[in-house]
């Protein structure tokens with residue numbers, strides 16, 4: 001659509017000069033990065049049309065200046081316009097100029113596209129409400145973002161070009177831990193981290209639960225060695241602090257999450273990988289076949305084994 005505008009006959013064209021800033025240059029061919037360049041545009045082309053025709057999703061853009069004045073996405077381009085385009089969340093130092101959005105999304109909530117399951121999990125681990133399903137189609141992602149006020153996370157720039165998506169982040173990194181670091185850094189979220197406050201599976205809040213009330217669901221070793229437990233009211237898994245907990249904490253720390261301090265004693269924080277959770281009794285599997293014959297203790301009936309952990313993609 002935008003490309004069609006750019007290919008109109010010359011008589012219907014104007015020429016505008018563009019300059020893109022910071023990481024928006026990643027979307028441009030090398031010869032157009034970090035410098036002014038002039039392009040022909042259809043007279044009816046808007047800033048949004050041309051910016052996207054040049055390869056930059058509008059969701060990546062926070063501020064557009066035309067001839068030094070802040071404009072919206074629907075500004076019609078005129079001959080000899082000079083357009084400066086700044087990336088989202090990088091434009092704060094050019095305030096108090098008007099921004100494109102009336103209001104930024106102050107409570108960061110996300111919807112991750114179907115390819116970002118690893119990142120979605122890490123975001124939940126850090127306490128950020130993140131919708132994700134590996135069956136999501138682009139339209140569903142856009143719908144969820146619009147109706148729930150969520151920031152779209154994707155590595156698909158075409159998805160971000162959908163008009164109804166107003167807030168989105170193009171994720172550059174390839175590995176989940178690096179992606180988490182990128183998002184925390186880019187949106188300045190380090191101070192908002194609430195580790196282990198959400199169920200990694202359901203994205204629902206975890207709440208503390210008395211050991212006595214979950215005792216029957218716990219493996220014997222956990223009954224003996226752990227005191228603090230949380231549960232998810234959606235999947236009814238019970239979580240406790242285990243070796244995965246430490247590894248996840250290290251992952252958060254490696255992602256630049258300086259705010260991740262050890263929990264105070266009176267705060268239950270414990271959440272963990274499915275391998276270290278117990279499902280509710282109604283969902284529990286039989287004890288593993290390898291269970292020792294002498295496990296016929298009073299604990300046995302009260303200690304259904306957690307199912308083997310599913311293999312997780314990284």
Ligand SMILES: [Zn+2]
Nearest residue numbers: 199202232235
């Ligand atoms: Zn859950």
